[in-house]
Amino acid sequence: MYYLSVEHGGRGGCIVNVASMAGLNPNPFSPVYGCTKAGIIHATRCYAVSEAAKKSNIRLNVxxxxxxxxxxxxxxxxxxxxxxxGGDQTAVNAFIERIGVLSTEDVSAALIDILTDETRNGLILRCAKKTGNVYSTLTVQDV
Structure with a gap:
C-alpha cells in the first residue's frame, strides 16, 4: 500500500487479493487450505476498512x-x-462435479472486471463455473 499511496507519490489504486471459495465455505477435503484462504479474506477485510487505505485512495477487494x-x-x-x-477420490470427484471447473480465462476476465471498475471496493468476488461471478460485501461490525 505504501507505493500506491497518494501520500507517497502514488495515484492510489486497487489491490485484489486472491483467496478461494474454500475460504468461505467448508471444504471437507482440505480444511488447512480453506483456513489459509480464510486468512487472506480476513486480512483483506481488515485493510479495506483501515484509515490508511481510505487516506491513500486505495481500493481493496478479494x-x-x-x-x-x-x-x-x-x-x-x-x-x-x-x-x-479421507483420501476418497470418488467423493472428491463428486464435489468437483457439483461445483464445476473454471478456466484460467474465466478467472482472468473476473480479475480485469474487479480491477477496472472503480466503484468496487471492499468486496468479495465469488467465482464459480455453475453460478457465475457474484459480488458480496465485506461487512464489518463495530465492536
Whole structure:
C-alpha cells in the first residue's frame, strides 16, 4: 500500500487479493487450505476498512474462485486424493462435479472486471463455473 499511496507519490489504486471459495465455505477435503484462504479474506477485510487505505485512495477487494483448471487442480482430479482428508477420490470427484471447473480465462476476465471498475471496493468476488461471478460485501461490525 505504501507505493500506491497518494501520500507517497502514488495515484492510489486497487489491490485484489486472491483467496478461494474454500475460504468461505467448508471444504471437507482440505480444511488447512480453506483456513489459509480464510486468512487472506480476513486480512483483506481488515485493510479495506483501515484509515490508511481510505487516506491513500486505495481500493481493496478479494477474489475467491472455486476450482480452476491448473496443474495443482489436475493432479487432484486425476486421482491423487492422498493429500485430502479421507483420501476418497470418488467423493472428491463428486464435489468437483457439483461445483464445476473454471478456466484460467474465466478467472482472468473476473480479475480485469474487479480491477477496472472503480466503484468496487471492499468486496468479495465469488467465482464459480455453475453460478457465475457474484459480488458480496465485506461487512464489518463495530465492536
Amino acid at each position: 477474489m475467491c474462485p472455486a476450482f480452476v483448471d491448473t496443474p495443482m487442480f489436475r493432479q487432484m482430479a486425476a486421482g491423487d486424493a492422498s493429500q485430502t482428508i
